[in-house]
Amino acid sequence: MHIRNLIFFLVFVTCGVLIAMFSVPSIHNQLGSDFVRTELILKTLKDKESPPDLVLFGNSILMNGIDGQLLSKISGGTKVYNLSSSGQNLYESSLYYQEVPAGVKMVVQFVQAELLSDFPKNRFDDRVARNFYLYGYRPRPETYRLLGDSLLNYFKEPFYEIYADSRAIVSTSINQSFRRVLRKDLNLRALATEIYYPYTYTTRLDSATYFRRIQVNSPPELMTTYQVSPEAVAVLNKMKDYFSDRGIEYKVVVFPINPDLSNFSDRYKSEAENILTNLTTTKFDLISMINLLNADEFIDHVHPTPEGAKKMTQAFAEKIYR
Amino acid sequence: MLFHTFEFLIFFIVLIVILSFSAGMTWKKWVLLVASCIFYMWWNPAFILLIFFSIGVDYYLGEALFKEENQAKRKLYLVLSMCSNLGLLAFFKYFNFFSDNCLWILQLFGYEPSWTSLNIILPVGISFYTFQTMSYTIDIYRKKLKPAESLLDFSLFVSFFPQLVAGPIIRARDFLPQLKDKSRKIAFSTESLLLVTKGLVKKIIIADNLGIFVDAIYATPDIYPSFIIWIATICFSIQIYCDFSGYTDIAIGLAKMLGYDFPLNFNKPYFAITPSDFWRRWHISLSSWLKDYLYISLGGNRGGTLLTYRNLMLTMLLGGLWHGASWNFVAWGFLHGLILVIYRWFDIDKKIASWNNGYKFVSFLIMQYWVLITWITFRQTDASLMLATLNKFLFVDLSLKIQNIGLGNLSFFSTLLILGGFLAVHTFSYFTGGIEYFLERQAKWKLAIILFLTGSMLFFFWPTQESPFIYFQF
Numbered sequence: 001m002h003i004r005n006l007i008f009f010l011v012f013v014t015c016g017v018l019i020a021m022f023s024v025p026s027i028h029n030q031l032g033s034d035f036v037r038t039e040l041i042l043k044t045l046k047d048k049e050s051p052p053d054l055v056l057f058g059n060s061i062l063m064n065g066i067d068g069q070l071l072s073k074i075s076g077g078t079k080v081y082n083l084s085s086s087g088q089n090l091y092e093s094s095l096y097y098q099e100v101p102a103g104v105k106m107v108v109q110f111v112q113a114e115l116l117s118d119f120p121k122n123r124f125d126d127r128v129a130r131n132f133y134l135y136g137y138r139p140r141p142e143t144y145r146l147l148g149d150s151l152l153n154y155f156k157e158p159f160y161e162i163y164a165d166s167r168a169i170v171s172t173s174i175n176q177s178f179r180r181v182l183r184k185d186l187n188l189r190a191l192a193t194e195i196y197y198p199y200t201y202t203t204r205l206d207s208a209t210y211f212r213r214i215q216v217n218s219p220p221e222l223m224t225t226y227q228v229s230p231e232a233v234a235v236l237n238k239m240k241d242y243f244s245d246r247g248i249e250y251k252v253v254v255f256p257i258n259p260d261l262s263n264f265s266d267r268y269k270s271e272a273e274n275i276l277t278n279l280t281t282t283k284f285d286l287i288s289m290i291n292l293l294n295a296d297e298f299i300d301h302v303h304p305t306p307e308g309a310k311k312m313t314q315a316f317a318e319k320i321y322r
Numbered sequence: 323m324l325f326h327t328f329e330f331l332i333f334f335i336v337l338i339v340i341l342s343f344s345a346g347m348t349w350k351k352w353v354l355l356v357a358s359c360i361f362y363m364w365w366n367p368a369f370i371l372l373i374f375f376s377i378g379v380d381y382y383l384g385e386a387l388f389k390e391e392n393q394a395k396r397k398l399y400l401v402l403s404m405c406s407n408l409g410l411l412a413f414f415k416y417f418n419f420f421s422d423n424c425l426w427i428l429q430l431f432g433y434e435p436s437w438t439s440l441n442i443i444l445p446v447g448i449s450f451y452t453f454q455t456m457s458y459t460i461d462i463y464r465k466k467l468k469p470a471e472s473l474l475d476f477s478l479f480v481s482f483f484p485q486l487v488a489g490p491i492i493r494a495r496d497f498l499p500q501l502k503d504k505s506r507k508i509a510f511s512t513e514s515l516l517l518v519t520k521g522l523v524k525k526i527i528i529a530d531n532l533g534i535f536v537d538a539i540y541a542t543p544d545i546y547p548s549f550i551i552w553i554a555t556i557c558f559s560i561q562i563y564c565d566f567s568g569y570t571d572i573a574i575g576l577a578k579m580l581g582y583d584f585p586l587n588f589n590k591p592y593f594a595i596t597p598s599d600f601w602r603r604w605h606i607s608l609s610s611w612l613k614d615y616l617y618i619s620l621g622g623n624r625g626g627t628l629l630t631y632r633n634l635m636l637t638m639l640l641g642g643l644w645h646g647a648s649w650n651f652v653a654w655g656f657l658h659g660l661i662l663v664i665y666r667w668f669d670i671d672k673k674i675a676s677w678n679n680g681y682k683f684v685s686f687l688i689m690q691y692w693v694l695i696t697w698i699t700f701r702q703t704d705a706s707l708m709l710a711t712l713n714k715f716l717f718v719d720l721s722l723k724i725q726n727i728g729l730g731n732l733s734f735f736s737t738l739l740i741l742g743g744f745l746a747v748h749t750f751s752y753f754t755g756g757i758e759y760f761l762e763r764q765a766k767w768k769l770a771i772i773l774f775l776t777g778s779m780l781f782f783f784w785p786t787q788e789s790p791f792i793y794f795q796f
Binding site: 002003005006008009012013014015016017019020021164165167168169170171174175177178179182 | 509510511512515519531724732733734735736739766769770773774775776777778779780781782783784785786
C-alpha cells in the first residue's frame with residue numbers, strides 16, 4: 001500500500017500548514033498592511049508617560065481633516081492626538097476607549113451623518129476584530145458592558161480559528177505593499193507613524209474620477225429621508241456616561257458633507273441641520289460641521305483638502321475652546 | 323462533495339479503511355459503488371435515480387445490441403439508447419434554453435404567449451456520465467467493445483466517484499478491463515500523491531486566487547484600460563485551465579490510489595501552435611469523444627472539402643453547447659470551429675512541420691491570441707459585458723493608467739505574482755516532461771521541503787470563500 005509514502009506526504013504538508021498557522025501573528029505584525037495604524041494607536045494609548053489632553057477618533061475623513069498640531073497651537077499648547085484610521089466607525093473606535101489613559105480630558109468621536117441614520121453600518125466586521133486580536137488587543141469587561149457580547153463574540157473564538165481566518169495576510173500585504181509603490185498620490189507612511197495629522201490623500205482627483213466617485217457615492221433618497229436613529233442616540237449617551245464616570249468629557253462631531261453629492265439639496269441641509277441641532281440641545285454635545293466646506297475643499301467625494309482641513313481644524317477649535 | 327473539503331478527506335479516509343479490510347474484487351467493487359453513490363447523493367440524493375436510469379437503460383441495451391444479429395433491431399436499440407441519454411440531457415440542460423429562445427422568436431413576430439420557464443435544476447455531472455454511457459452503446463454497436471460482464475461492473479464504470487461529476491470522460495474499453503485485473507490494489511504511490519497535491523495547488527493557490535481578480539475586472543470591464551483587460555483575460559485562461567486540470571489531476575491521483583488508471587485529460591494546451599494541436603491537448607477526453615462519436619459519425623473528412631468544414635463547424639458548435647445552454651458557449655464553439663476551418667483551408671497543419679522555429683513561434687502567438695478571445699466569449703455570459711470586454715481586448719487603448727482604479731483592493735499584485743509563478747513553473751514543467759515526474763526523481767529531503775512549503779502556501783492562499791470547480795456547472 002506504500003503507507004509510508006502517505007505518512008511522509010501527510011506529515012510534511014501538515015507541518016507546513018501548522019507552522020504557517022502559528023506564524024500568523026508574527027507575520028501579521030512584521031509584514032504590515034493598511035491595518036498597521038491599529039498597532040500605532042494601541043501603542044500610543046498604552047504610553048502612560050505623558051497622556052494627551054484631547055484624543056480624536058474617527059475614519060479617514062478625520063485623518064485628512066484635523067491637524068492635531070495646528071489645533072494644539074490654536075489652543076495654546078494642549079496636547080492633541082488624532083487617532084483616526086481608515087474605516088474606523090463608532091464601534092471600532094469604541095474598542096480603543098478602554099485604552100484611553102487616565103489624564104485625558106476630552107475624547108472626541110467624529111462620525112459621518114449617514115452613519116447616525118443607518119446605525120447598523122457602524123458594526124465592525126470580523127476582519128477588524130481579527131486585526132485587533134493579532135495586535136494583542138483583548139476587550140476588558142468594561143468594553144463588553146459598553147458594546148455588548150454579540151459585537152465582541154469574535155474575540156471569544158479559539159485562537160487557531162482566528163489564525164486560520166487570518167490566512168489572507170500574506171496576499172493582503174503583497175497587494176498593499178506594491179500599492180504603496182504605485183500610489184504616489186497617497187501618503188501611506190503616515191499610517192504607521194503619524195499621530196497628529198495622519199493625512200493620506202494628498203492630491204485632488206482628476207475631474208472625471210472625482211465626478212464618478214460623486215455619482216457612485218450619492219445615496220438616493222438619503223438626504224430627504226434623513227433621521228438620526230434612536231439606537232444611535234442611545235449608544236452615544238452610553239458612551240458619554242462611560243467617559244463621564246471616568247472623569248473624561250465626550251463629544252461627537254459630524255463631518256462636513258461634500259455639496260457636490262447630487263442629493264445634497266438645500267432642503268436636506270436645513271432638515272439635517274435641524275435634527276442635529278435638536279439633538280445638541282436635548283441629548284448630548286453634538287457638533288455639526290455638515291455645511292462647513294465648499295466642494296473645492298474636497299479631494300474626492302468625502303476627504304478634505306489641506307485648505308479644507310485647516311478650515312475644519314479652526315472651526316473645531318472654536319467650538320471646543322470657546 | 324468537493325475534493326478540496328474536509329468532508330471529502332474524511333470520506334476518503336473511511337473508504338480506504340473499509341477497502342483495506344475487504345477481501346475479494348467483488349466486495350471492493352461493491353464498496354466503491356456504494357461510496358460513489360454517497361459521494362453523488364451528498365449534493366442531491368434524488369438525482370442518483372437519473373444515474374441508475376442511465377445505467378439500467380444502457381446496460382440492458384448494450385447486452386441486447388451485442389446479442390442481436392439483425393441490423394435493423396441493432397439500430398433500433400442504439401436509437402433507444404441515444405434517445406434516453408440525449409433526452410435526459412435535453413430536458414435537464416437545454417429545456418429552458420430552448421423554451422426561452424422560442425419565446426424570444428415568437429415575440430419578434432409580435433406574439434405574446436403566456437409562457438413560464440420551468441425551474442429545472444441541472445444535475446451535477448450529467449453531461450459527463452451521459453457521454454460515457456453513450457460511448458459504451460455506440461462502441462458495442464460498432465462491434466469495438468464487448469458488454470460489461472456484470473451490472474455491477476457497468477454501474478461502477480458509470481458512477482466511479484473520482485470522475486463522476488467532471489470527468490475525465492473515460493471509455494468502457496479502457497476501464498472495464500481494469501475491473502477484472504486482480505493485481506490492481508490500493509497504493510499510495512509517490513506519483514498518485516503528487517498528482518493530488520498538484521491538483522490542489524492548481525485549484526486552490528492558482529485558480530481560486532486568479533478568479534477573485536477576474537471576477538472583479540470582468541464585472542465592469544468598461545472602466546479599466548485595455549492592458550488590465552488583457553491581464554484579466556490571461557488570468558481567466560490560466561484560471562480555467564488550473565481549475566479543470568486541477569480537478570482532473572486529483573481525480574487521476576485518487577483513482578490511482580484506488581488501483582485504477584484514467585487517461586490523460588490535459589497536455590499543456592497553452593503550448594499549442596495550431597487549433598488541432600490545441601484540441602489534442604485541451605480536455606482530451608471530450609475532444610476525442612467528439613471526434614470519435616460526432617465528427618466521424620457526421621462523415622469526418624470523407625465527404626469532400628465543404629462537408630469536412632461543415633462537420634468541423636457542427637462538431638465545435640455542439641461541443642460549445644455541451645458546456646452550457648447559453649449562446650456564449652455557442653459563440654465559443656463557433657470561434658473554435660472557424661479557426662479549425664481556416665487552418666484546414668490553408669492546410670497549415672501539414673505545412674507547419676517544415677516551418678522554422680520563428681514561424682512556429684508566430685503561429686504559437688496567433689493561436690494563443692485566438693484562444694484568449696474565445697475565453698472572453700466563454701466567461702462573459704452577458705452579451706453587453708462580452709462586447710465591452712472584447713472591445714477593450716481587441717481595440718487596445720494604450721492607456722497604462724492604474725492609479726485610482728482600486729487595484730490595491732482587487733488582489734492585483736498578488737495576482738501578478740501568482741501568474742508569474744505559474745508561467746515559470748508551467749514552462750519548466752513543459753521542458754522537464756511534467757513537474758510530478760521531476761519531483762519524483764528528487765531526494766526525499768528535497769521533496770520534504772517542497773511539501774512543507776506547499777502546505778504553507780496552501781494555508782496562506784486558501785481563499786476565505788469556497789468556490790466549486792468551474793466544470794461542475796457543465
